[in-house]
Amino acid sequence: MKQSVLRTTFIISLLSLFLAACSSSPSTTSTGSNTGAVSNGDVTTGSVSGDGVNGGAIDASGDVETVFYFEFDKAILRPEALAALRIHAQRLIANPVSVRLEGHADERGTREYNMALGERRGAAVKEFLMLQGVNGSGLEVISYGEERPAAMASSESAWAQNRRVEIR
Amino acid sequence: MFKPIYTRIGRLAFAFLLGLVLVAQAHAELTIEITSGADNPTQIAVAPIRLGSTADVDLSAIISEDLRRSGLFEAMPRANMLSHPATVKDVYFRDWRIIGMEYLVVGKAATQSDGRSQITFSLLEVPSERTVFTHRVQGSGNELRDVAHYISDKVFEAITGIRGAFSTRLAYVTANPEGGALVYRLMVSDSDGARERLMLKSKEPIMSPNWSPDGKELVYVSFETGRPAIFRQKLSGAKREQLTNFRGLNGAPAWSPDGKQLAIVLSKDGNPEIYLYSLLTRSFTRLTRHFSIDTEPNWTPDGDAVVFTSDRGGSPQIYKLTIATGKLQRLTFSGSYNARPRLAADGRTLVMVHRNKGVFHIASQDLVTGDLRILTSTRLDESPTVAPNGAMLLYATKAGGKGVLAAVSIDAGVKYILPSRLGDVREPAWSPFLR
Structure with a gap:
């Protein structure tokens, strides 16, 4: 009981820390949105390019979080991610389009090991969606390791933003 | 060409002067700052190797920088040299002994009939006044940096016993x-x-x-x-x-x-x-x-x-x-x-x-x-x-x-x-x- 309260408090403080980091630092935010713009460009020119509908379907769910964060060296979903992932699952069951689950790591550690870690994170999201009944053949995990940071700095808050899976 | 920063205490004053001289000469393409060097680097001087009029490659500067970057050598700045010999017979060992050099590299370029440069170079051991070796190497244009690294490899191997890896x-x-x-x-x-x-x-x-x-x-x-x-x-x-x-x-x-x-x-x-x-x-x-x-x-x-x-x-x-x-x-x-x-x-x-x-x-x-x-x-x-x-x-x-x-x-x-x-x-x- 006491533990779960502590845990909730911890999660809330983490969340607020994260939100604070997002809102207090305009330079970080702009870096993030720049990176986001690049990735969208890549998706349209890459092998997913045929799926115009795909991009639309995800964008239409703009009210639901599409980026999910992880602890250092961990690939375990945070409890606060689950509600949004359930909504993604329901939408994918109703409208089975293929999506990319792009896994990322922070810059600490080696690059190829971080590729494996990013894949593990993507796989955790894929597994959760499949447990909700989504057909796994439409879910492709692609790891970018530490190669595509959302925030460029070498700080705890940048690292926290970079350990993520993006649903696209 | 470079701006060394030596941290070894014993030669700080000298190194400071050396740094000033080299900064004054610098027109850098790459600045390498040595933050820590060998305890007792070998003192070497690479005398200028004069190429034909059109070449803008400074062979002895590239060789000096190669050897210095290995951390095992301290390469003498050209400005401090008392003479600029090109062949073994031009060398007055006294000029190098009094400034504490252990080794000296000299080289002379000649233009071959095909227009390429042929460089004859020698490594000399100053205290014993001995010629360690004399070699020849050819090259022109784009190959002149390769020629310099080749000479560095030969010098490095003759002194340390370790094969040089500058031509990599x-x-x-x-x-x-x-x-x-x-x-x-x-x-x-x-x-x-x-x-x-x-x-x-x-x-x-x-x-x-x-x-x-x-x-x-x-x-x-x-x-x-x-x-x-x-x-x-x-x-x-x-x-x-x-x-x-x-x-x-x-x-x-x-x-x-x-x-x-x-x-x-x-x-x-x-x-x-x-x-x-x-x-x-x-x-x-x-x-x-x-x-x-x-x-x-x-x-x-x-x-x-x-x-x-x-x-x-x-x-x-x-x-x-x-x-x-x-x-x-x-x-x-x-x-x-x-x-x-x-x-x-x-x-x-x-x-x-x-x-x-x-x-x-x-x-x-x-x-x-x-x-x-x-x-x-x-x-x-x-x-x-x-x-x-x-x-x-x-x-x-x-x-x-x-x-x-x-x-x-x-x-x-x-x-x-x-x-x-x-x-x-x-x-x-x-x-x-x-x-």
Whole structure:
């Protein structure tokens, strides 16, 4: 009981820390949105390019979080991610389009090991969606390791933003 | 040309003056700051080697800088030389003895009938007034930097007994924001960072360059298809080929010493495993079978085994797998993060990324005694690559918020950072010997 309260408090403080980091630092935010713009460009020119509908379907769910964060060296979903992932699952069951689950790591550690870690994170999201009944053949995990940071700095808050899976 | 900063106390005053002189001369293409040098570097002077009127290559400056960058030599600035001999018979040993030189290099260029330069060069031992050797080398135009590195190799080997590795190349990746997006480049340069050449430019990440054993090709990972895939590319011409196209990871290619196969990482069967890919038959052979992460393979010099990173024991550690027998051996036990192994050519010195008190350093481990030693004092260190002569290693680290390449001698005595003209540099790969 006491533990779960502590845990909730911890999660809330983490969340607020994260939100604070997002809102207090305009330079970080702009870096993030720049990176986001690049990735969208890549998706349209890459092998997913045929799926115009795909991009639309995800964008239409703009009210639901599409980026999910992880602890250092961990690939375990945070409890606060689950509600949004359930909504993604329901939408994918109703409208089975293929999506990319792009896994990322922070810059600490080696690059190829971080590729494996990013894949593990993507796989955790894929597994959760499949447990909700989504057909796994439409879910492709692609790891970018530490190669595509959302925030460029070498700080705890940048690292926290970079350990993520993006649903696209 | 360079701006040395010596930290050794004994010669601080002299070094300060030397620094001033060299800064005044500098018209740098690359500034290398030696933050730590050998305790007792050999004193050497490389007399100016005069080329024909059109050549703008300063051979003796390149040679001096090569030797200085090894950390084992202190190269005398030209301005302090009392005479500029070009041949052995021009040398007055007294001029070099009174300023404490131990060795002197002289060279004279002559133009051949085909227009190329022929350089006759000699290494002299000052105290004994002995000519150690006299050699000849030819070259012109673009080859003149190769000529300088050739002379450096010969001098280095004659004095240290270690084969020189100045006539080698580096491959590395740069990533720089252009128009709001990161642009990735695979580059190749000489071992001193000069003559940088673009091999591949992409808006998608490029990773893990690795040399063929003949030094004529690279393998690497490119995301240009929207997924990571392994490519092979020749240095000459633009010929390149995509080798893998599996779902999941296609990564960490390592060319075998016999040139016939690659060790690679694929996660097509569910999680990252080490495979062999035959360049002859184009077939894949799975080497590891474990639900954990297995990645970052590298070959033992005899080609009988691969060393790799695995977290099968609960944390990333380095293992060795003998291919013929399937025998698996854990190599690292010190610390909770040891990854990306590279073996020196002696097969005995293992270098790796090692986490100590939360900080990522480069460490070496003697595979015979088991002794582990942290070599670097920088933070966020990764991607160690050993020179083919085993004397130095390069690695990637962060300085001033960007990725830079740094060097450390295998005994940790010599340390310096290679500042980059382009922004963020990472993943150095030192070529094998090229001749």
